[in-house]
Amino acid sequence: MGLSSFKRALWVFHVATGSCNGCDIEIVAALTPRYDVERFGIRLVGTPRHADVLLVTGPVTRPMAERLKRVYEQTPDPKAVVVVGGCGSTSGVFYDSYNVVGPVDAVIPVDVYVPGCPPRPEAIVHGVVTAVAKLEKVAEKR
Amino acid sequence: MAEAQKVYEIPIGPIHPALKEPIRFTFQVEGERIRGVDVRPGFAHRGIEFMGLKRNLIQVLYLSERICGICSISHPIAITLAVERAAGIEVPPRAQYLRVIFSELERIHSHLLWAGVAAHELGFDTLLHLTWKVREEVLDVLEELSGNRIDYSIPIYGGVRRDIAPEQYPKVEAMIRHYRGLLEELLDAFLRDPSVAARTRGVGVLTAEEADSLCAVGPTARASGLAKDVRQDRPYLVYGELGVRAITPRDWGLEPRGDVYDKAVVRLLEIGQSLDLIEKCLHEMPDGEITAFPKIPALLAFLKKAEGEGLGWHEAPRGEVIHYIRLEAGVEEPVAWKVKAPTYSNLMSWVPMFRDQEVADIPIIAASIDPCMCCMDRVHVVQDGSPSTLLKEELLRLSRAKTERVLQGLSRVGGGA
Numbered sequence: 001m002g003l004s005s006f007k008r009a010l011w012v013f014h015v016a017t018g019s020c021n022g023c024d025i026e027i028v029a030a031l032t033p034r035y036d037v038e039r040f041g042i043r044l045v046g047t048p049r050h051a052d053v054l055l056v057t058g059p060v061t062r063p064m065a066e067r068l069k070r071v072y073e074q075t076p077d078p079k080a081v082v083v084v085g086g087c088g089s090t091s092g093v094f095y096d097s098y099n100v101v102g103p104v105d106a107v108i109p110v111d112v113y114v115p116g117c118p119p120r121p122e123a124i125v126h127g128v129v130t131a132v133a134k135l136e137k138v139a140e141k142r
Numbered sequence: 143m144a145e146a147q148k149v150y151e152i153p154i155g156p157i158h159p160a161l162k163e164p165i166r167f168t169f170q171v172e173g174e175r176i177r178g179v180d181v182r183p184g185f186a187h188r189g190i191e192f193m194g195l196k197r198n199l200i201q202v203l204y205l206s207e208r209i210c211g212i213c214s215i216s217h218p219i220a221i222t223l224a225v226e227r228a229a230g231i232e233v234p235p236r237a238q239y240l241r242v243i244f245s246e247l248e249r250i251h252s253h254l255l256w257a258g259v260a261a262h263e264l265g266f267d268t269l270l271h272l273t274w275k276v277r278e279e280v281l282d283v284l285e286e287l288s289g290n291r292i293d294y295s296i297p298i299y300g301g302v303r304r305d306i307a308p309e310q311y312p313k314v315e316a317m318i319r320h321y322r323g324l325l326e327e328l329l330d331a332f333l334r335d336p337s338v339a340a341r342t343r344g345v346g347v348l349t350a351e352e353a354d355s356l357c358a359v360g361p362t363a364r365a366s367g368l369a370k371d372v373r374q375d376r377p378y379l380v381y382g383e384l385g386v387r388a389i390t391p392r393d394w395g396l397e398p399r400g401d402v403y404d405k406a407v408v409r410l411l412e413i414g415q416s417l418d419l420i421e422k423c424l425h426e427m428p429d430g431e432i433t434a435f436p437k438i439p440a441l442l443a444f445l446k447k448a449e450g451e452g453l454g455w456h457e458a459p460r461g462e463v464i465h466y467i468r469l470e471a472g473v474e475e476p477v478a479w480k481v482k483a484p485t486y487s488n489l490m491s492w493v494p495m496f497r498d499q500e501v502a503d504i505p506i507i508a509a510s511i512d513p514c515m516c517c518m519d520r521v522h523v524v525q526d527g528s529p530s531t532l533l534k535e536e537l538l539r540l541s542r543a544k545t546e547r548v549l550q551g552l553s554r555v556g557g558g559a
Contacts, residue, residue, distance in 0.1 A: 016163050018186040020516045022211020022292045024162055025255060029281075029291075032258075032274035063185050064164060067157055093208055096196065097189040118211060118292050 009041045010132060013051035013075065017068050017102070019058030022118035023085040027055060030121035037125055048074040053131055055124075056110075059087040059094040060102030072108040078138065080131035081110045084124055086117040093117075148172050154504070156185045161508070162259070163515040171501060179496045181489065186516045191479050198474035199225060199445045200438065203298065206465070209481065210517040211292050212255065215241075215248040216458035217481070217517075218297040220465040223378060223454030225299050225476075228469045229445060231434055237301035238379045239427040243314075244288070244296045245456070246416040246423075250321070251280045252459035253409040253416075256512045257332065260406060263505040264341050269331055276324055283317045286310060299441060301433025306424075314424060318417050325414055332406050333394070342402035346495040346507035349400055356494075359487045360461020361412070362511045364390050365405040367398030372457040384422055389415055402510045409512075446474050460484035460512050483517030 016024055030037050031044060045051055048071045060068060072081070081104075086092040088104045104110055111134050114127035149172045156164035164185035170178040190209055194202045206217045219241055226233060254277040261269035281291045287306060288294035296302050306314070332338055348358065353366035363370045371388035373381040391398040394407045435441035451468040461484030468478040488511045495507050 015157060016186075018164065018188055018516070020208045020211040021163065021514065022208075022214070025212060026292065028258075029274065029278070033271050034275060034278045058186070059188065061185060061187060064156070067164075071157060087208075093205055094188050094190075094193065097193055099187050099189045117208070120291065 010043075010053060010128065011045045011051050012042060012053045012055055012128065013045055013048045013071070014055045014057070015048075015068060015071055017056060017058035017064040017088070017104070018061035018100070019085060019087065023057040023088075023124075026118045026121050027057070027084065027124055030124050035121040035125065037128070040125075040129075042125075042128060048072075049076065051075050052079060052135075053128055054079065054081045055084055055128070056081060056088055056104050056108075057084045058102075059091050059097070059100045060104055060107055062099050062101050065101045065107050068104070068107055078135055080112065080135050081108060082112045082114060082127045082131050083110050084114045084119060084127065086115050089113040089115050149177055152501070163513070165513070165515050167504075167508070169496070169501070169504070174500050174502075176496050176499050176501065176504070179493060181492060183489070183515060183518060186518075188516075191481060194479045195475055195477070198442065199299065199469075199476060200442060202476060202479065204295065206481075207293055207295065209483070210514050212252050212514065213248070213458045213460070213463070213483075213517060214293045215245050215296060216456050216463050217465070217483075218295075219245055219379075220454040220456045220458075220463045220481075221467065221479075222297045222299050223456070224452040224465045224467040225445070225454070225469070227452030227454065228450040228467055229299070229448030229452075230450070231300045231444075233301055234431040234434060235380070235428050236305075236430045237432045239423045240302045240304075240306065240432060241297055242379050242381065242384070243306070243420050243423045243427075244284075244294065244302075246419045247280055247284055247287075249416045249459045250413050251277055251284065252512075253413050254280070256409055256459075256509075257328070257406065260402075260506060260509055261332075261338075263509045264338065266338065269338075272331065273328070276321075276328070279317055279320055283314055286313055298433065299445065300435045301431070303433070305432045311424060314420065318421050321413065321417055325410075325417075328413075329410055332410060333403075338406075339403060341503075342406065342506065344399070344401055345503050346402045346499060346510050347400050348491050348495050350398070352494045353400065353491065356490045357487050358461075358491045358511075360457070360459070360484050360512075361405055361408045362461065362488045362491055364388055365398065365408045366400035367391070372455055372462045376455060378455065380423075383426075384419055386415070386419070402506055405510045442474070445469070447471055451478075458484050460514055460517075461487060463517075483514065485511070485514045485518040488513070489518065 083089050083104045087094050091103050094100045112127050112131045114123050149170050152169045152171050155161050155166040166182040168180040169176050206221045207214045209217045254273050258270045258273035285291050288296055348366050350367045353363045367390050369388040373386040374388050389411045391404045391407045448469045449471040454465045456463050464482040466480040467476050470477045
């Protein structure tokens with residue numbers, strides 16, 4: 001239900017949970033003219049309540065875990081969560097930190113992982129598109 | 143004061159569309175005017191120094207790169223300089239020039255990134271897209287030279303990991319020509335544009351006295367008229383020979399006022415300065431070795447025997463970054479590692495900058511120091527979910543307890559830990 005609208009208007013909310021900025025600037029690079037995801041209708045929005053997809057970067061630090069959960073709950077269903085970057089997918093180089101409670105899938109359910117440190121903008125776009133395909137499959141089953 | 147009830151508190155963050163990174167501001171607002179601000183950082187703290195003490199020095203180098211993805215040359219340069227001083231490693235001249243080239247490429251990409259973000263915060267999205275399109279050219283060159291768009295892994299103790307091959311020279315030179323042509327256009331779009339000037343002139347002012355007393359660094363300090371640049375004041379690598387001069391708004395023919403406009407002036411003019419430096423390096427760079435230790439195992443063995451302490455400093459795009467390191471013979475890990483990132487010095491300048499400004503100017507003032515939370519978030523003490531300040535006695539007690547623990551650990555393993 002309502003999924004046909006995804007094809008031309010996929011709204012994305014970006015949550016940084018203590019990332020090093022590497023992935024965050026690549027996400028912005030994906031939105032700007034060289035990669036220009038807006039031509040597919042993908043755009044960044046200012047609140048999770050308007051979002052279809054959550055882009056999560058960073059290894060999830062202790063103070064951000066609760067906030068990440070809250071953002072996830074604020075995002076309306078159906079939604080997809082895309083983790084961008086190695087540290088969000090597996091904790092990466094931050095695996096033995098006292099202040100990291102991640103990876104992201106230890107805190108919220110994750111649909112798509114985009115590995116890389118940081119992943120290229122092409123990979124991020126691919127991750128978002130994969131998330132949409134997944135959402136569509138869920139809709140077909142219903 | 144009877145007026146006090148008119149002051150309201152507005153919390154912003156840690157997750158907010160105007161902030162790219164988690165941080166919380168609490169503004170005291172009277173109508174449209176900001177009367178005071180409280181900043182609560184610490185959301186991006188990952189305990190990097192703590193992790194560094196458990197890893198060998200080469201792993202620490204890669205960890206230092208991940209302190210911040212935008213400064214991913216600056217932190218490795220500072221830590222390699224520190225370790226080289228501690229261990230007494232001589233860096234070949236060509237490697238020093240290569241480090242300068244990469245750090246200036248990083249400065250170009252970082253300043254363009256800032257210009258785009260600043261334009262976005264002003265609601266001028268056309269300019270955001272223009273600057274980020276332009277920025278892709280320098281990322282192409284960085285990718286060509288290092289193999290990655292972000293996180294380049296170029297400096298290593300004793301030199302650099304990759305050389306610039308003869309066939310790559312024309313590509314770098316083409317980039318320099320391209321940017322020289324574009325710079326005038328960018329200066330037009332930012333500095334000669336009446337709407338940008340109207341939004342940034344007199345906004346977020348940091349006077350020279352305030353910048354001096356708050357120890358601001360980098361473009362934040364230079365925009366207030368302090369001619370402060372680590373490359374000029376304490377030259378390292380080959381910056382002394384290249385002759386770097388701190389850029390202030392005076393180079394644009396204006397008396398510095400320390401507002402957001404001046405910060406844009408400094409950053410945009412520094413792009414031109416970096417282009418000159420890269421060109422000079424390409425011409426003056428001597429041939430020769432690019433590292434003192436071509437084999438990594440030999441480097442690790444040497445570092446394991448090294449003993450001493452060292453300080454490394456570098457002018458990152460946001461200002462002065464300092465790494466301190468102490469090595470002990472027989473241990474692969476550093477015994478102490480301390481990082482001072484530029485935003486740590488610049489954070490307090492927010493307080494005078496926000497005073498008596500309008501709520502609508504919060505995003506651009508916050509962005510004007512080019513904050514980098516992931517660099518900055520050092521240690522934050524949280525107990526029972528609420529932040530608490532440690533008193534001196536308590537700190538002393540904790541410190542003594544830790545010394546005891548360390549001593550016990552040492553005696554248990556016979557000093558070999």
